[in-house]
Amino acid sequence: MQAPDPVALRSERHLAFFEFAFTRFFGKHMRALRLARWGRPQAAPGVPAVVFANHPSWWDGVAFMLLNRTLLRDRPLFTPMASWALDKYAFMRRLGVFGIETGTARGSVAFLRTAQHVLRDPAHMLWINAPGRFADPRERPIPIAPGMIRLPEMAPEAQFIPLALDYPFWGERKAEMLAAFGPPIPAATLLAMEREARAPHLAAALAATADRLTEDAISRDPDRFETLVHGREGMGGVYQTWRRLGALLRGQRFDPRHDTRPERAP
Template structure:
């Protein structure tokens, strides 16, 4: 696997590049419930439908969460975009079971050392309308190994409305612990996590379709 090589200096420089990039690329970045987490470290999870997802995590972390974030990323993608290593990305190769275990164990060590881990339990990128989401059991494995770590669910939904550029809507859900999950097996607990994620994503979609921006903050507007 490819480990992270996080660099605070690179993060600071990259932030100055990313913020203008988001303004050039999106008409709006709407967020609901985007607030600091009750504790650090934590496990963030999200649906994965766009290359932008990881960059948006970096943006919100620098803007709101301010965790020492490390992100699990597909090995092929990390080799293609190696700079993500300096933002805290590490790889997983899902075609090799030993590599999957190595990546999960690496994530566990990061959490135990006080660092926050971001996971996309779908594994690969899928269209945002795909249901079920198809979560892998890695998230349940990691929660089982780190039962006191809160899991923070994030939903991303990309849309075009009335402007030339697209926009992204982001929902942060309530954190939950391993002990709150129903079921006894990893498969059952993963299914419970996925069902909750689908409900949250579908609620977010309903806001987008109804164009209900009132409950959302536009993070591209200073002072909003």
């Protein structure tokens, strides 16, 4: 049976709805999506792109969606997901998600065929968790799934853009979603290498981006970041209601944050 065509299934109407839904869900469970000020994506126009990210968390798919919609809205996103998982969330096929059979040669061939189809359009971007499995953001070398080394052959005009993600807790109840893009690697650079040299090269580029993001994360300084999406602040519940009432009785403006230092504007 032929796999569904992710390009044909993608629906801007569904994307608009789920952008709203994902943003609300993010706001409920995360403090903020923050992009390192040095880490904006350098995606060249008119060139297909492969964003290859580390894979520290379940939240990575939400990060892909929000980063794409806030920074690269004019570049349609496509991303693979294990077929067994996508069967549980079939609506995601309308968002550019396509299923892959993991752990088999047949699945790898099907993935590369679909990736080649997606990247024929120079506006398209393929977003991939490069390790192919969950991996702590401090793991070195960063794992690179075998299919990644064949992708330059499927899209010789593409750029390969590293994306580092991290989810530390700072001074509030909810975690931060931190992101940074690294310098693009032309597919031609990878094609000039032996296949076995490509994975270490991609891993090193991704590690350099992740290590720099880690330095900013350790600083716990929001001014090192551009805040793209704000979550709800404060603890919530009875304690926050009590604090709000106290501020009202004192005639003060209520600030739900624990850390009330001002943040620099984006």
